[in-house]
Amino acid sequence: MGALNLPAIVLGAVLAAMIGIVWYGPMFRFVQPFVKDEPKERQHFVMVLVVMLIGATMLGHNLARIGSETLAAKPWLYFMQSGGIALFFIIPVLWSTYYRLGSGRRLRLVACGYYLVAYLAMGAVFWALA
Amino acid sequence: MGEINLLAVFLGAVAFFAVRMVWYTVLFGKAWQKASGMTPENTEGANMALIFGLSFLFELLIATVLGHQFAMIDPSDRAKMLIATGTGAFIMVPAIGINYLYLRKSAAHFFIDAGHFIVGMAAMGAVFVWLG
Numbered sequence: 651m652g653a654l655n656l657p658a659i660v661l662g663a664v665l666a667a668m669i670g671i672v673w674y675g676p677m678f679r680f681v682q683p684f685v686k687d688e689p690k691e692r693q694h695f696v697m698v699l700v701v702m703l704i705g706a707t708m709l710g711h712n713l714a715r716i717g718s719e720t721l722a723a724k725p726w727l728y729f730m731q732s733g734g735i736a737l738f739f740i741i742p743v744l745w746s747t748y749y750r751l752g753s754g755r756r757l758r759l760v761a762c763g764y765y766l767v768a769y770l771a772m773g774a775v776f777w778a779l780a
Numbered sequence: 781m782g783e784i785n786l787l788a789v790f791l792g793a794v795a796f797f798a799v800r801m802v803w804y805t806v807l808f809g810k811a812w813q814k815a816s817g818m819t820p821e822n823t824e825g826a827n828m829a830l831i832f833g834l835s836f837l838f839e840l841l842i843a844t845v846l847g848h849q850f851a852m853i854d855p856s857d858r859a860k861m862l863i864a865t866g867t868g869a870f871i872m873v874p875a876i877g878i879n880y881l882y883l884r885k886s887a888a889h890f891f892i893d894a895g896h897f898i899v900g901m902a903a904m905g906a907v908f909v910w911l912g
Contacts, residue, residue: 674882694878694881694882695876697864697877697881698878701875701877702873702880704870704874705870705871705874705875707870708867708870708871708898715853734845735871738841738842738844738845739842739845739867739872740871740872740875741839741873742841742842743837743838743872743874743875743876744844744876744879745834745838746831746834746835746838747876747879747893749831749834750818750831750835750881751816751818751883752818752826753883761879765875
């Protein structure tokens with residue numbers, strides 16, 4: 651396994667969390683607000699950042715396994731890996747869990763859309779900082 | 781794309797589905813109903829065939845992508861188990877964790893669902909190990 655790109659992991663996680671603020675703020679606040687004014691809700695941002703750090707580390711680990719030479723020759727792999735994690739691991743889990751709980755389609759689409767955009771952004775950070 | 785082991789993909793999805801069935805009936809059925817508030821009375825109108833069918837399709841999709849990964853990197857048996865279980869523990873579970881936080885679900889509800897994804901993915905990984 652190659653070396654983990656630590657700056658990309660941190661920046662990717664921060665960017666994904668920041669996207670969450672915009673996604674669940676100005677864009678889709680009406681579906682599921684990201685941060686409300688209550689002090690407890692503000693702590694949730696830290697949780698999101700921690701979770702995105704875990705996700706970015708896993709993505710960094712995957713990319714390190716592929717190797718820098720292969721990634722330099724096939725840069726689309728950054729987006730295939732990051733988008734693939736969201737599309738084929740996270741979204742099926744979220745969609746089926748929400749469906750079972752009887753959550754509405756709009757909530758499901760917004761939640762799944764967030765993970766796709768956030769992970770693609772993470773992939774872009776890894777690509778830019780390669 | 782590499783040679784995907786289609787039998788392992790199918791049986792891996794079946795293993796995950798079997799874990800789901802045992803998890804939410806024999807093992808944690810009552811605890812999950814209490815934690816989620818989803819009792820048989822308030823889920824009367826739910827289309828269970830669609831829920832089960834959709835779940836299996838998603839598990840098949842997950843197994844296909846896992847099989848694709850294994851075909852690409854040809855990992856050892858230990859690495860297969862680590863990748864499968866790690867995907868459950870460090871990719872799937874954190875994602876539902878965030879959303880449960882905002883949906884104000886209880887810790888018990890989260891841990892039951894999280895455990896199901898980790899054990900389900902471990903079962904899927906074990907099938908890939910078993911079938912080479």
